[in-house]
Amino acid sequence: MATQAATQATLRDRWRDYERAARGFAGTTALWVLIGGLFLWAAVDERQLFVIGIIVGSILALGALGLTLIYGVLKFGNFAHGDTMMLGAYLAFFFLTGLVKETRRDTNIGINVSDLPGAGDRIGDLSFGYGFLLALVLAAVVVAAFSVALDRLVYRPLRRRKSGIVIFAAASIGIAFCIRSVLLMIWGPEPRTYVSGIVPKNDYPLDISLKTNEVFTFLVALGLTALVYFLLFRTKLGKAMRAYADNPDLSLVSGINTDRIVTWTWVIGGALMAIAGVLLGLQANLKPELGFQLLLPLFAAAILGGLGKPQGAFIGALVVGVSQETAVAFGPVLSDILEVLTLGLWSPDVHISAGYKPGVAFIILILILLVRPRGLFGGIT
Amino acid sequence: MRFERVATPAALFLVAFFVTLLPFERSGGDVGATISFLTVFLTTVAIYAVFVLALNVQWGYTGVFNFGVAAFFMVGAYTAAIFTKPPSDTEFVQYVGGFGNFFSPEFLDGGEWLRFLVGTTAAGLASGFLAFLLSIPTLRLREDYLAIATIGIAEVLRRVAIEERGLVNGTNGLVGIPRPLGGWFDPGDYKYVLLGIAVAVMVLVFVAVERGIRSPWGRVLRGLKEDEVLVAASGKNVFAFKMQGFVLGAFIMGIGGAIFGYQLGSVAPDVFDHFFGTFLFWAMLIIGGSGNNWGALAGTFFVWGIWTISLQLNGYDMPGAIQSRIFFIRDFLSGAMLVLALLLRPQGLIPEERRVSLWLDRRMRREKPPPPPSPAAVEAEAGN
Numbered sequence: 048m049a050t051q052a053a054t055q056a057t058l059r060d061r062w063r064d065y066e067r068a069a070r071g072f073a074g075t076t077a078l079w080v081l082i083g084g085l086f087l088w089a090a091v092d093e094r095q096l097f098v099i100g101i102i103v104g105s106i107l108a109l110g111a112l113g114l115t116l117i118y119g120v121l122k123f124g125n126f127a128h129g130d131t132m133m134l135g136a137y138l139a140f141f142f143l144t145g146l147v148k149e150t151r152r153d154t155n156i157g158i159n160v161s162d163l164p165g166a167g168d169r170i171g172d173l174s175f176g177y178g179f180l181l182a183l184v185l186a187a188v189v190v191a192a193f194s195v196a197l198d199r200l201v202y203r204p205l206r207r208r209k210s211g212i213v214i215f216a217a218a219s220i221g222i223a224f225c226i227r228s229v230l231l232m233i234w235g236p237e238p239r240t241y242v243s244g245i246v247p248k249n250d251y252p253l254d255i256s257l258k259t260n261e262v263f264t265f266l267v268a269l270g271l272t273a274l275v276y277f278l279l280f281r282t283k284l285g286k287a288m289r290a291y292a293d294n295p296d297l298s299l300v301s302g303i304n305t306d307r308i309v310t311w312t313w314v315i316g317g318a319l320m321a322i323a324g325v326l327l328g329l330q331a332n333l334k335p336e337l338g339f340q341l342l343l344p345l346f347a348a349a350i351l352g353g354l355g356k357p358q359g360a361f362i363g364a365l366v367v368g369v370s371q372e373t374a375v376a377f378g379p380v381l382s383d384i385l386e387v388l389t390l391g392l393w394s395p396d397v398h399i400s401a402g403y404k405p406g407v408a409f410i411i412l413i414l415i416l417l418v419r420p421r422g423l424f425g426g427i428t
Numbered sequence: 429m430r431f432e433r434v435a436t437p438a439a440l441f442l443v444a445f446f447v448t449l450l451p452f453e454r455s456g457g458d459v460g461a462t463i464s465f466l467t468v469f470l471t472t473v474a475i476y477a478v479f480v481l482a483l484n485v486q487w488g489y490t491g492v493f494n495f496g497v498a499a500f501f502m503v504g505a506y507t508a509a510i511f512t513k514p515p516s517d518t519e520f521v522q523y524v525g526g527f528g529n530f531f532s533p534e535f536l537d538g539g540e541w542l543r544f545l546v547g548t549t550a551a552g553l554a555s556g557f558l559a560f561l562l563s564i565p566t567l568r569l570r571e572d573y574l575a576i577a578t579i580g581i582a583e584v585l586r587r588v589a590i591e592e593r594g595l596v597n598g599t600n601g602l603v604g605i606p607r608p609l610g611g612w613f614d615p616g617d618y619k620y621v622l623l624g625i626a627v628a629v630m631v632l633v634f635v636a637v638e639r640g641i642r643s644p645w646g647r648v649l650r651g652l653k654e655d656e657v658l659v660a661a662s663g664k665n666v667f668a669f670k671m672q673g674f675v676l677g678a679f680i681m682g683i684g685g686a687i688f689g690y691q692l693g694s695v696a697p698d699v700f701d702h703f704f705g706t707f708l709f710w711a712m713l714i715i716g717g718s719g720n721n722w723g724a725l726a727g728t729f730f731v732w733g734i735w736t737i738s739l740q741l742n743g744y745d746m747p748g749a750i751q752s753r754i755f756f757i758r759d760f761l762s763g764a765m766l767v768l769a770l771l772l773r774p775q776g777l778i779p780e781e782r783r784v785s786l787w788l789d790r791r792m793r794r795e796k797p798p799p800p801p802s803p804a805a806v807e808a809e810a811g812n
Binding site: 149211212214221228339342400 | 487491493495565566569570571572573575576577579580581583584587588590591702703707710711714748749752753756757759760762763764766767770771774
């Protein structure tokens, strides 16, 4: 009797496990199918928007990569991420031009990398010379150092006190507003650009026209994603990072220098933030308030991909980018779907204006939280 | 000597002193002007205190991390405007509703109070309903997921208000929101009436929240903030209680938004940005002391006082480089104050109480001399 009951209980447990696995599998499959459908539709029907979406997604991917790394290893959502990206972008602007704002006008402090011989000569079809790349690297170094310093000053004391994730989040929001007001103090609210002038587009097969800058951005995002993946899963440092992410105390007693892990996480995360910001500045005008607006798509991308997964951040960011850019074309599609669903009784004229781009990221975020909060690649929850 | 015995009164006194001194000095010793300045200042403090008390219900007591106060603020302000304004009479100003005339029947004194009662209640209900919808996908997950979802809803709703021109008149917003009881008083004296209304609402909310939190229901909420697993193990439905705390807070935020709309007389999407609409209230709560309603009030007074003082300083001669950046410097100080408070004094100006129970308070007063409660007894009480 007793054995029979025990067997039944075990069977029930096993059945429950199967059910959970099946549900997870179904959720992930449904998501992949949805994403595949979106990409297919966009690539066939709205090819130019699709390509722009991929480029926007590449910039988001660089931001989401840093976010997912910090989220995965240090276990908190860094709400200062967007503003730190802007800090990197403005620092590169400063290294490139030497401009800061005086009371009314800009003033040049007289030192900048553009003065180096040949720094402004364009490389191939790109709109910038090696001076820009130098400014990019300098900005990455400064932001990495800044991030480490911030960790020492703010996050480490909070970590020692075993504060909850919400305290970290609140502190990071305070820092976000501090960074934004400092940017406003030094460079003012006016939009800034790295290189003025029109950059010609090149034609590619399948009616696609792209600037070489945009191809460069995509390749950098792809390369850095691969690099971070390699770092996390193929190096000893990455192994230690994942161990720390799993259980900080256990990794400490296993002889891992946890302080070093945290420092490296911030160095890599900071450099990624700066690069993301600078490449954003290559595509769009820089404004200090852009940082906070970036948070929503960045978080949506990182959560969609699964927190702590670099490949997830990349795919998630592409999905967010493509959906945002093709959102204006959703209107007629939605009208058609509604017409079919209501058997032709109701055919509303749905129009989605470009102002709703942040709304797209929000809808993706809510959907993923409802369907599969662990994300596509099964990150932490 | 405990910190809050000396430093908190000193800090609050300093702020009060400068808030009074600067307008007095700048108006050249005009007492009337100073009093009218202080009236407006205190009205604003009372209205913001409603938001901070609401945030305290959500974060200080329930531990729900709402970083989209602006969304609930905005929904409240717009709903109240729609319910109190008459319908639009030109095609250049478009908005839904405009129920003001409907709720102003002649036999009830021509719309001086009923529509405001209806509008304020509707504001709370609309805002609470939004919180209910938002809590379904997010409240079961990690705390910071709710934070990003609320940031998202604030951004999206602001977009909706701007893009859907027929809804609440797009970027221009709604102007000419009527003043509660405005017809009964002289327009010049109206600010004192508004101060009275704002303080009355604040006191009402304060008393309601205090009563609620000192009840068994409130102790479950507080337990949730400390240890969700423990509360679940005591047989409480964690999700339901969290939702109740979140929705109640949002309801109060909606009411605050309504009063804010009455004070300003207009609402526009620009007002509800993340810095003003959300961050400032967080700074007030954390600096004041989350988990304590008196702390919420103290924080509101302190932060808004410093904010006002920095605006007043703008009237004095300063180097142009600082003058043109005074707003950014003020924003920076608010952010830095929040971070410093989290690092150096996470419990705020007035720390959380250990024991929140009306029943225990009463019992201890009756039994003399009061027996010192053992920690175990307090724990047992908190979990009943």
